Each structure stands twice: as C-alpha cells, then as structure tokens.
Amino acid sequence: MSSLSFLEKTYLNWSVLSVDGQIDSKTVGEFKEALDQKLLTSKCLAIDLTLVRFMSSAGLRALLVLHHQTSSQGLSLVFVGINEDIQDVMRVTGFHQHFTLVSSLDELQPAVQ
Amino acid sequence: MTQSSNRVDLNPTSTISGFEVRPGRPLPFGVTAVANGLNFSIFTSSGTSCTLVLFRLGEKIPYAEISIPESFRVGNVYSIIVFGLDIETLEYGYRIDGPNSFSSGHSFDHSKILMDPYARLISGRDFWASDPDWSDIYPYRSRVPLDDFDWGNDKQLEIPPEDLIIYELHIRGYTVSTTSESKYPGTYAGLVEKIPYLKALGINAVELMPIFEFDEYENSRDHPETGEKLYNFWGYSTLGFFAPKAAFASTGTIGMQVDEFKQLVKSFHSAGIEVILDVVFNHTAEGNEQGPVLSFKGLDNKVYYMLTPEGYYFNFSGTGNTLNCNNPIVRNLVLDCLRYWVAEYHIDGFRFDLAAILGRDPLGYPLSNPPLLESLAFDPILSKAKLIAEAWDAGGLYQVGTFPAFGRWGEWNGKYRDCVRRFLKGDEGMVGELAQRVQGSPDLYEASGRSPATSVNFITCHDGFTLNDLVSYNDKHNDANGEFNRDGGNDNYSWNCGVEGVSGNPDILQFRIRQMQNALSILMMSRGVPMLLMGDEFARTQGGNNNAYCLDSPISWVDWSLIQSNQELWSFTQALISLRNLHPALRVNSFSDSGSKLLGLASSSFHGSIPYQPDWSNSSKQLAWLFSCDIDIDQSCESDAVYVITNMSQFASWFDLPQLPESKTWSIAINTGDRASPFAKNSGSPFTNSGLLAGEHSVIILTT
Numbered sequence: 001m002s003s004l005s006f007l008e009k010t011y012l013n014w015s016v017l018s019v020d021g022q023i024d025s026k027t028v029g030e031f032k033e034a035l036d037q038k039l040l041t042s043k044c045l046a047i048d049l050t051l052v053r054f055m056s057s058a059g060l061r062a063l064l065v066l067h068h069q070t071s072s073q074g075l076s077l078v079f080v081g082i083n084e085d086i087q088d089v090m091r092v093t094g095f096h097q098h099f100t101l102v103s104s105l106d107e108l109q110p111a112v113q
Numbered sequence: 114m115t116q117s118s119n120r121v122d123l124n125p126t127s128t129i130s131g132f133e134v135r136p137g138r139p140l141p142f143g144v145t146a147v148a149n150g151l152n153f154s155i156f157t158s159s160g161t162s163c164t165l166v167l168f169r170l171g172e173k174i175p176y177a178e179i180s181i182p183e184s185f186r187v188g189n190v191y192s193i194i195v196f197g198l199d200i201e202t203l204e205y206g207y208r209i210d211g212p213n214s215f216s217s218g219h220s221f222d223h224s225k226i227l228m229d230p231y232a233r234l235i236s237g238r239d240f241w242a243s244d245p246d247w248s249d250i251y252p253y254r255s256r257v258p259l260d261d262f263d264w265g266n267d268k269q270l271e272i273p274p275e276d277l278i279i280y281e282l283h284i285r286g287y288t289v290s291t292t293s294e295s296k297y298p299g300t301y302a303g304l305v306e307k308i309p310y311l312k313a314l315g316i317n318a319v320e321l322m323p324i325f326e327f328d329e330y331e332n333s334r335d336h337p338e339t340g341e342k343l344y345n346f347w348g349y350s351t352l353g354f355f356a357p358k359a360a361f362a363s364t365g366t367i368g369m370q371v372d373e374f375k376q377l378v379k380s381f382h383s384a385g386i387e388v389i390l391d392v393v394f395n396h397t398a399e400g401n402e403q404g405p406v407l408s409f410k411g412l413d414n415k416v417y418y419m420l421t422p423e424g425y426y427f428n429f430s431g432t433g434n435t436l437n438c439n440n441p442i443v444r445n446l447v448l449d450c451l452r453y454w455v456a457e458y459h460i461d462g463f464r465f466d467l468a469a470i471l472g473r474d475p476l477g478y479p480l481s482n483p484p485l486l487e488s489l490a491f492d493p494i495l496s497k498a499k500l501i502a503e504a505w506d507a508g509g510l511y512q513v514g515t516f517p518a519f520g521r522w523g524e525w526n527g528k529y530r531d532c533v534r535r536f537l538k539g540d541e542g543m544v545g546e547l548a549q550r551v552q553g554s555p556d557l558y559e560a561s562g563r564s565p566a567t568s569v570n571f572i573t574c575h576d577g578f579t580l581n582d583l584v585s586y587n588d589k590h591n592d593a594n595g596e597f598n599r600d601g602g603n604d605n606y607s608w609n610c611g612v613e614g615v616s617g618n619p620d621i622l623q624f625r626i627r628q629m630q631n632a633l634s635i636l637m638m639s640r641g642v643p644m645l646l647m648g649d650e651f652a653r654t655q656g657g658n659n660n661a662y663c664l665d666s667p668i669s670w671v672d673w674s675l676i677q678s679n680q681e682l683w684s685f686t687q688a689l690i691s692l693r694n695l696h697p698a699l700r701v702n703s704f705s706d707s708g709s710k711l712l713g714l715a716s717s718s719f720h721g722s723i724p725y726q727p728d729w730s731n732s733s734k735q736l737a738w739l740f741s742c743d744i745d746i747d748q749s750c751e752s753d754a755v756y757v758i759t760n761m762s763q764f765a766s767w768f769d770l771p772q773l774p775e776s777k778t779w780s781i782a783i784n785t786g787d788r789a790s791p792f793a794k795n796s797g798s799p800f801t802n803s804g805l806l807a808g809e810h811s812v813i814i815l816t817t
Contacts, residue, residue: 024201025199025200025201025202056201056367057201057259057367057368057369057372058201061259061261064261064263088296088297088363089364089367089369091302092297092300092301092302092305092362092363092364092373092376093364093369093372093373093376094262094263094372094375094376094379095372098263
C-alpha cells in the first residue's frame with residue numbers, strides 16, 4: 001500500500017508542507033487531509049512537491065480544489081518544486097494557469113498578509 | 114456525514130457481489146456521478162439480462178461483476194447506482210445475454226464484455242501505435258471522466274458562417290514531423306502550439322479530422338512489398354462517439370485527454386478561432402459479419418445497424434456496416450452525442466462524414482424529411498453550431514444541392530471542387546458553371562431558399578490530392594498504400610503542368626506555383642465559405658498519393674520545412690486571406706442582395722475582355738466577375754467592390770475594366786502573372802488605365 005509522508009516547517013512567513021511520494025487516487029485522500037489540516041492554521045501556505053515524482057488527475061484536481069479554497073478565504077498559496085513532467089501535464093490540461101509556481105523555497109519572498 | 118448522503122434516495126438499498134447498490138436512474142444514459150456513487154444506465158431492447166463488469170485500470174481480469182436485478186430495469190433500460198467506486202481507476206463494461214441467431218439479426222453473447230456506447234473516456238489505445246495486447250478480453254474500456262474543467266468565460270464564438278475561413282487538419286499529421294519542432298508532437302497540445310501560426314495565416318476556424326476515439330490498429334496490416342506497417346491513420350471509424358482519442362493527447366497515458374482537448378478548444382477560442390469536428394456517424398468500428406463485437410453488436414444489433422432481410426449488414430458507408438441513424442434510439446444517441454460536445458466541449462460546429470447516410474431509412478431508402486437531420490437542425494442546444502454535410506455516401510446517394518437542409522445545413526460543395534479544378538487546368542465548357550460556383554452556387558441553393566454560405570467551397574481536402582499535387586500529377590500514385598494503386602479516386606481533374614511529379618525545370622516549378630496561386634485566388638474570391646487543407650499554403654505534397662488514409666509516415670505528415678522553401682506562396686496565401694477579410698463584397702450571404710447603390714453596381718456581374726460581355730462560349734477559358742455591396746459603418750454607408758479576372762487560356766488577353774464613379778479608382782491587389790510581385794505589399798496602387806493585360810493562366814484581383 002503506497003502512502004505519502006509529510007514534513008512541516010516554516011520558511012520566512014510561509015507555512016511549508018513538504019510531500020514525498022506519488023499522489024494518485026490511492027493517496028489523494030491523505031493528501032487532502034493534510035492540506036485541510038494546514039488550512040486551519042496557516043495564512044500563507046507553500047506546498048513543496050519537489051519529492052513528488054508522479055501526480056495523477058486526482059492529485060491535480062486536489063491542487064485545484066486547494067487553490068479555490070485558499071482564494072475564497074483570501075489565503076496565499078504557492079507550489080514549490082513541481083517537476084517538469086507534472087508541469088507539462090498541468091500546462092496542456094489548463095491547470096497551470098491557476099497556480100503560482102516556484103522552483104525552490106529560495107525563490108520565495110515574504111508573503112504579503 | 115455530508116448533507117447529501119442523508120438523503121434517503123442516495124443511500125444503498127442492497128448489496129450485490131459485495132457492493133452497496135440501489136436502483137439507478139435510467140436517464141441520462143452512460144455513467145453519471147452521484148453522491149458517493151456512480152449511476153450506470155444502459156439500453157437494450159432485446160437483451161434478457163445485464164451484468165456490470167468492473168476492472169481496475171489496466172488489469173487483465175475484472176475484479177467484480179454485478180448482475181443487475183430485473184427489478185432495476187425500467188422499460189428497456191438497466192440502471193444501477195454503485196457506491197464506493199474509485200472513479201480514477203475504474204474501467205467498466207457490460208455483459209448482455211439474449212438471443213443469438215444470424216437470421217433474426219440478434220448477436221447477443223454473454224461471454225463478450227461490451228463498451229458503453231455513452232462512454233466519455235475510453236482506455237486501451239492510450240499511446241499511438243503501441244502494439245496492443247491482442248489477447249485482451251476487453252480491449253477498449255469505458256471509463257468515467259469528471260466534468261470539472263474550468264472554462265472561465267469561454268463560449269462558442271458564433272462567427273457568422275459567411276465570415277469563416279476553415280482550415281482542415283489532422284491532429285497527428287499536423288505536428289508529428291520533427292520539422293514541426295513541437296514540444297508535444299502529434300497531439301492536441303502540439304496543435305495548441307500552432308495557434309500563433311494559424312492566427313498569422315488569418316484563418317478563423319479549424320476543422321479537425323476525426324478525434325472521436327478510434328483504433329489505429331483497425332485493419333492494420335503490413336505493406337506487401339515494403340513491410341511498412343499500415344494503420345487506420347485518418348480515423349474515419351468510430352469506437353466511441355463521446356470520447357476524445359486518447360493517443361492524440363500528450364496526457365492520454367494518464368487518462369487526461371478530456372482536459373487536454375478542452376484546453377485546446379479554450380485556447381483556440383481565446384485566439385478567435387472556431388473548432389469544428391469532423392464526425393463519423395455513418396458506421397462504426399465493428400465492421401461487418403466478420404468484424405469484432407465491441408459494443409453495439411452485442412447491445413442491440415438490430416437497433417443500431419441497418420440489416421438486410423437476411424441479416425447481413427448494409428454497407429452504404431463502404432466500410433462494412435451502416436449505423437441505423439433514423440431509428441429513434443440511434444437518432445437520440447447522435448443527438449445526445451452532439452449536444453454533449455457542444456455543451457461540455459464548447460464545439461462550434463460539425464462536419465458530417467458521408468452525411469447522405471443520415472437521411473436513409475432503416476432499409477436504406479432516402480427519406481424526403483429525415484427525422485435525424487430535422488432534429489439536429491432544430492435542436493435548441495445545437496442552434497448556434499455549424500452543421501456541414503458531406504452530402505454524399507458510398508452507396509451512390511449524391512445530394513450536393515438537395516441535401517435535406519431544414520434551413521440550417523451547409524454542404525461541402527464537391528461540385529465547386531470539380532468545377533474549379535477543371536477550369537484551372539484549362540478544360541473547355543466550364544465558365545458557365547464557374548459563374549455559379551463563385552457566387553456561392555445559386556443554381557444549387559437559391560431555389561430552396563438557402564444562402565451562399567451554405568456552400569463550403571474547397572479545391573482540396575484530406576480526400577484527394579494536396580494543392581501542390583493537384584498541379585504536379587495527372588494520376589494518383591498510391592503504391593505506398595499497399596493496394597497496388599487501386600485505391601483512391603481517379604477523377605482528380607488534375608494537371609501536372611508538363612511533367613509528372615518532381616521536376617527540376619524552373620519554368621515548370623514556377624508555373625505550378627502560379628497555378629496554386631490561381632487556385633487559392635479563385636477560392637478566396639468566391640462567395641460561400643472557403644476551406645483550406647493543412648499545408649496547402651506552403652505547397653505540401655504527398656508525392657501524388659491521393660488517399661493517404663493508412664499512412665503514418667512523412668507522406669501524410671506536414672513537412673514544416675516547406676514553409677521556408679515556399680515562403681512566396683505562404684505570404685501570398687496570407688495576403689489573399691487578408692484581402693477576403695477586408696472586403697465584405699466577397700462575403701455577402703444573400704442571393705438577392707442589391708449590390709452597391711453608391712457605386713451603381715449589381716451585387717454580382719460577369720465580364721469578359723469587354724465589361725459586361727462575358728464569353729460564355731464552350732471554348733472560353735476566361736471569366737471576370739465583379740462583386741459589390743454597400744455596408745453600414747458607424748451610421749454611414751460605404752461601398753465595396755472587388756473585380757476578379759481569371760484567364761486560364763494559353764494566351765494573354767486584354768481586359769477593359771468596368772467603370773467606377775469618378776471618385777473611385779481600381780487598385781491591383783493580386784496579379785499572379787506578375788512573377789516578381791504577385792500581390793500588393795501595401796493597400797495596392799491606384800490603377801488609372803482603362804484596362805490591363807491578363808497573362809496566360811493568371812488571376813488578377815482589383816479592389817476599390
């Protein structure tokens with residue numbers, strides 16, 4: 001049974017959730033659960049996906065839902081380190097336009113709250 | 114617990130094979146997501162039992178089979194809600210039991226797993242030309258997509274039909290060549306990369322050759338001499354009417370073709386370009402008596418197919434079977450399908466392959482008021498979609514001009530193609546017909562109250578020679594198709610300009626370019642809707658192959674390096690399109706327009722060396738036409754006029770110009786006889802002479 005592992009930290013004023021594993025229909029439940037927990041406590045959320053090698057349609061849709069949740073609550077959201085293959089999928093399927101992406105935490109500026 | 118799951122009607126009533134279920138809703142057909150579950154609905158009029166078969170993505174053996182209780186059947190529809198399924202990894206199909214005898218027309222077979230005819234996502238051919246597992250018990254599998262694409266404010270563009278310039282292309286063939294330098298070659302995403310190119314060319318609609326799921330391996334074979342693998346490349350053989358072809362998506366291997374195709378439509382719309390689909394409802398991929406049982410045959414053979422009294426498949430499509438389009442069940446399927454593509458994918462229009470079949474009754478006789486065509490014409494959801502018929506079929510029914518249009522249907526005008534081709538090569542006896550064709554074919558459409566934009570004018574399309582081949586080959590050269598050059602049409606009306614095929618003679622090459630310019634000029638200076646074939650704007654060739662349906666090779670792929678070598682033709686085409694867009698007189702969409710009162714000119718008039726004296730004689734190879742109109746711009750009235758001189762004789766001829774009011778002068782916009790400068794780079798220089806010499810085999814276009 002595949003599963004994800006999570007690491008939480010703070011970078012500048014960003015609350016960072018780092019994910020390790022493959023996000024697909026088997027793991028998307030725990031991914032969503034972790035995101036929901038973060039939403040309760042964070043105003044500026046950075047999701048670090050550097051260690052995510054594959055993301056299925058369900059994973060992308062989870063990101064989209066998160067984007068809508070943060071937008072409607074006025075929270076800042078950024079995705080970090082999404083690999084080129086996943087970015088390609090996001091580009092050609094239209095997901096890309098919704099998200100703010102940076103390649104690493106170093107690129108983050110302090111979020112305006 | 115969510116609010117919706119508190120509803121009594123969204124909770125299971127029983128358990129079957131370990132799955133919680135409840136009776137489903139019979140409509141809509143197919144699979145619909147409901148709270149915590151999926152609603153499955155399938156029609157069979159003569160089946161006696163129905164089993165839902167569930168697979169996990171890509172697994173060989175089903176993980177569950179749920180026999181749908183008879184109590185869940187309403188009329189002839191089995192429906193069931195199954196709870197707790199994982200939509201992303203689910204593949205499903207059906208087993209239907211029932212009578213099986215050739216003479217009765219029934220072919221039920223419980224051992225076969227059948228695809229849902231309403232499947233909106235199909236797996237099994239996810240990667241182009243990846244050798245299939247021929248032992249798969251369920252090769253094409255129904256799946257369930259989510260309809261959650263974010264369209265923003267996108268909608269159909271609703272460009273008036275008379276303003277359209279259509280560009281026909283094949284998704285894979287357009288960008289798969291390395292010369293395309295695409296990041297996503299041969300895919301929907303690859304085509305999106307070409308939007309800036311198409312925008313620069315000036316077209317405002319793309320017509321995509323079939324993108325409904327098909328199997329490139331259908332009737333695939335090896336070339337008997339070369340051993341090259343031959344495919345069902347064009348895809349005129351539908352597997353699933355509701356599903357975009359997975360292997361045309363760069364994301365097809367992860368099942369995201371629905372999203373990728375929607376993103377394509379959205380991207381085209383934001384560039385002001387409509388998306389028209391070439392749809393094939395005349396037959397399916399199940400072939401004849403020897404063909405596979407994939408879906409319709411096992412669901413209700415007698416309903417879905419036209420059968421002879423003996424039980425054989427009628428073959429009006431030339432491909433083995435004929436869909437029974439005027440059976441009410443099939444009619445609804447077609448209607449549901451088109452509504453789905455319009456509502457869910459924002460598709461702007463449809464071109465119907467061999468559409469004459471859609472007007473045949475279940476025994477194949479042409480109907481005078483075919484209910485399917487009427488339903489489509491008056492459907493509220495389709496009301497802004499273009500409906501374009503290929504108004505003939507392989508059974509000999511030819512309905513160009515007589516297709517039952519109900520005031521809505523346009524037609525691929527095959528008569529336009531043949532007439533212009535013959536005129537271009539210098540055939541005698543064509544000018545009378547040409548006069549009709551360039552006006553939008555009033556001889557075909559006026560009496561029945563139709564308009565010029567009914568006529569989709571084309572000289573080349575996927576079927577037949579490319580434009581370059583039309584002026585380079587007298588005969589087809591289809592050896593690569595592996596049928597000993599027997600396939601493909603022989604009525605090409607082509608002319609090789611002196612040498613068959615490749616030539617190093619600069620005079621011949623120059624003459625061919627001029628003939629292509631002549632062809633494009635007539636096309637763009639005709640009323641009606643012009644359609645270009647991909648690559649004709651830079652002289653694409655198929656080496657004389659006029660039927661590249663089975664070739665996934667450089668013959669059928671667009672070679673983008675030609676854009677450099679034929680820059681002159683590309684710029685010329687762009688200038689012509691721009692000219693058409695500038696001049697409303699070319700886009701008048703009425704046969705009874707009063708022309709230009711300001712200029713004192715009729716809407717259309719015909720001319721010869723002397724104005725208003727066309728040479729209608731049989732030996733004439735020259736015709737000039739003058740189109741005009743008045744237009745209201747910001748509460749003021751302006752005039753427009755375009756004068757087109759065509760001379761396809763071997764001799765240059767003097768043409769006096771029709772007189773204009775003193776305040777107006779003619780400007781030369783195009784002169785294909787002027788080798789150095791066939792089109793005016795700016796707005797055209799005023800021309801004050803009373804006439805001009807039109808070179809042999811040339812076209813001159815003047816504007817006010």
